[in-house]
Amino acid sequence: DADVTQTPRNRITKTGKRIMLECSQTKGHDRMYWYRQDPGLGLRLIYYSFDVKDINKGEISDGYSVSRQAQAKFSLSLESAIPNQTALYFCATHRGAKEKLFFGSGTQLSVL
Amino acid sequence: AQSVSQHNHHVILSEAASLELGCNYSYGGTVNLFWYVQYPGQHLQLLLKYFSGDPLVKGIKGFEAEFIKSKFSFNLRKPSVQWSDTAEYFCAVIYTGGGNKLTFGTGTQLKVEL
Numbered sequence: 122d123a124d125v126t127q128t129p130r131n132r133i134t135k136t137g138k139r140i141m142l143e144c145s146q147t148k149g150h151d152r153m154y155w156y157r158q159d160p161g162l163g164l165r166l167i168y169y170s171f172d173v174k175d176i177n178k179g180e181i182s183d184g185y186s187v188s189r190q191a192q193a194k195f196s197l198s199l200e201s202a203i204p205n206q207t208a209l210y211f212c213a214t215h216r217g218a219k220e221k222l223f224f225g226s227g228t229q230l231s232v233l
Numbered sequence: 234a235q236s237v238s239q240h241n242h243h244v245i246l247s248e249a250a251s252l253e254l255g256c257n258y259s260y261g262g263t264v265n266l267f268w269y270v271q272y273p274g275q276h277l278q279l280l281l282k283y284f285s286g287d288p289l290v291k292g293i294k295g296f297e298a299e300f301i302k303s304k305f306s307f308n309l310r311k312p313s314v315q316w317s318d319t320a321e322y323f324c325a326v327i328y329t330g331g332g333n334k335l336t337f338g339t340g341t342q343l344k345v346e347l
Contacts (some may be wrong), residue, residue: 154334154335161339161340162339163239163323163338163339164340165337166334166335166336166337169334171333177332211276211277213335218265218284218327218333219265219284221267221282222269222277222279224276224277
């Protein structure tokens with residue numbers, strides 16, 4: 122089983138729909154992140170959480186919200202999807218600031 | 234603002250050529266630095282990291298990077314690239330005094346030609 126599991130792997134939706142992307146990890150790490158990847162823009166941080174009661178905005182949080190339901194689960198929601206949210210979304214986790222990130226396989230989201 | 238800059242967006246090299254990819258960060262405090270690689274169709278993998286000690290860091294697959302504090306740089310190098318090194322390379326930084334979140338650069342797409 123993968124250390125970090127994202128669901129769904131692919132999603133096509135329409136403008137205005139509410140979408141939730143889910144992430145779960147089996148590493149027992151406290152730190153979890155949501156990034157989106159766009160060609161030429163690298164990975165941009167949407168939200169991050171350092172424990173269950175800690176939620177922080179990243180550089181591009183507008184239009185997104187998150188929920189840290191448990192140490193192992195960190196979900197990302199698009200309240201009302203718009204086409205420029207079409208991107209590849211990655212969840213990641215690590216143990217601490219000196220440790221490598223473990224990534225999920227990504228969710229390719231297309232908003233029509 | 235805390236940021237990471239990768240100045241080379243696309244690099245094309247022939248096999249056996251030497252590689253150097255630039256990475257600069259904007260903050261003068263304590264940083265942890267990383268290089269990740271993303272092969273086509275895969276997610277990111279860690280190549281190497283630096284947080285203290287010897288500023289010349291060796292990673293996997295023959296890659297190394299040098300931390301130069303005075304230049305706020307952490308450039309990635311490889312003496313002789315292979316076709317299999319074709320991938321996208323990301324520099325990343327954690328500013329330990331500034332939120333401890335991991336910030337990525339925009340990436341450098343490397344293509345190695347036979």
